[in-house]
Amino acid sequence: MPQQKAVIIGAGVAGIATAVRLAAKGYAVEVFEANSYPGGKLAQFEQSGYRFDAGPSLFTMPQYVDELFRLAGKDPRQYFNYRKLDVVCNYFYEDGTQLQAWADTEKFTQEIANKTGEPARAVIKHLANSRDIYDITNHVFLERPLHRLQTYLRWDTLRSVFRLPQIDSMRTMHKANASSFQDERVIQFFDRYATYNGSDPYQAPATLNVIPHLEHHFGAWFPQGGMYSITQSLVKLAEEVGVKFNYNSPIDEVVVINGIAKGVRAKGTNIESDIVISNMDIWFTYKKLLTKHLAWHPQKTLNQERSSSALIFYWGIKKQFPQLDLHNIFFSADYKAEFDHIWQRQNIYYDPTVYLNISSKLKPDDAPTGCENWFVMINVPANNGQDWEQLISTARNNIINKLSRLLGEDINSLIESESILDPRSIESRTSSYKGSIYGTSSNNRFAAFLRHSNASSKVKGLYFCGGSVHPGGGIPLCLLSAKIVSELV
Structure with missing residues (x-):
């Protein structure tokens, strides 16, 4: 019997994981990625001597990554290593309270009791x-x-x-x-x-x-080499088990004949396959790759409320801050108002909660000596045509003022390099509709059941993985979507 072939659209972490799983099942697997690099949101870049993980910065459930190596008969430690964090995150409140979220439960509950008076029990x-x-x-x-x-x-x-x-x-x-x-x-x-x-x-x-x-x-973990080492190690594994990656190769269409997925079309050429798996955002999968089959579009699913997006400033900071750790949160003084602005007003509150990730705390070569690489993120609404230039300018000033006040330093004078990622660029770089990071929101008690399924009910041989489908967004759930798809296949 000839070897069956699988085509995967998108080399995000779910696409790579699906490729590994299907190769382990005996499929000939070919991945087509529109960008010049793998990883999707789990990417990296360098600027002015600083290295940044572009997207996800929190690593939990590492067993799902290890499972892929063992599935392929490999020792995960030969490819990928990580360390557990003693302190998950530092929290800073406007009233001056500072909390350390210890990984150890007893220390964590005692920390909260000591700092807030809330009983440990x-x-x-x-x-x-x-x-x-x-x-x-x-x-x-x-x-x-x-x-x-x-x-x-x-x-x-x-x-x-x-x-x-x-x-x-x-x-x-x-x-x-x-x-x-x-x-x-x-x-x-x-x-x-x-x-x-x-x-x-x-x-x-x-x-x-x-x-x-x-x-x-x-627990929370830090990968040796930074978050992008997850992508690098999985790509290496995939290539070793025979997966072929095609970069700068956007897909134009999923080829469907008589209700069966027969492959894809890219750059005017048909690539035949027995099954097709889309790691592309479900909205773009239908709106760009299945345009000839409008009757199959699940309009209710595609019209669901999108998750929030992010505004990220990547700053090279010419100073080190010993009071900061890998993960840091600076809370808004009015959380309800912040979420009202994101979800009801579709704009950015003047006092946003700021997440600050500094990978150079654990990987010193991510920044020049005496400096730090700051990944500064706030939650923002998905892109619905807002005036982002104005929103970004105002938010930047408010973030700098907030961090300067709480850290007792003029942060603006310490920024020596800067890049910005906003909902528009998130969409253009990762095909995430409206720049929403997690597909649809979970602001509904039935959200888990309303996410798009991992297999098409209309097209035989068409499957879906990644953060916009079941079970959801984030690295662990994306890896689980790959597992579900491989079992469905």
């Missing part, structure tokens, strides 16, 4: 609830296709169904957190986890309180 109870939500949802909602009947006929699925009231989907995340804690700073701390998938804690279901478990139980 309240935090322990909240984390236990987070664990319970994970135990109920993980094997059903994250590791399996939600759109296949077989998923719901399994005994462990039925057990989870009986426990569904425990996932707390009827309340918002903020209401659940406000009922768990008395101190506003602690409520804000746990509300922040909604932003991990581009959602609003004042609208998103409390089911998202599963996220703290991923960080505080499984």
